Amino acid sequence: MRKWLKEKRIAKGLTQTQVADRCKISRSYYTHIENGTKTPTVPIAKLIGLELDVNWTLFFKDECSFKEHKTSTA
Numbered sequence: 001m002r003k004w005l006k007e008k009r010i011a012k013g014l015t016q017t018q019v020a021d022r023c024k025i026s027r028s029y030y031t032h033i034e035n036g037t038k039t040p041t042v043p044i045a046k047l048i049g050l051e052l053d054v055n056w057t058l059f060f061k062d063e064c065s066f067k068e069h070k071t072s073t074a
Contacts, residue, residue, distance in 0.1 A: 001034070001035055001036050002033070002034055002035070002036050002059075004054070004058070005033070005034050005048075005052070005054070006034055008052045008053070008054055009034070009052055012052060012053075014051075014052075016030050016031055016034065019048065019051055019052065022047075022051050023044060023047040023048055023051055024047070025044060030048075033048070033059070039059060039060070040059055042056070045057075045059040045060070
């Protein structure tokens with residue numbers, strides 16, 4: 001789970017739906033990103049970063065972002 005992402009969203013007073021709508025993605029996709037089961041594309045990471053004031057590269061440094069890759073190669 002990307003705890004830092006959830007904490008940032010809550011600190012800004014936003015719901016998952018609001019962030020997803022502002023980034024023009026589905027709420028379920030955003031939920032997967034926040035839970036760490038999906039890694040966003042670079043353009044989506046940049047949009048979320050702008051929306052929540054976080055560095056978009058954090059999505060690619062988080063160990064959770066590699067979970068989907070590990071399970072898909074098994």
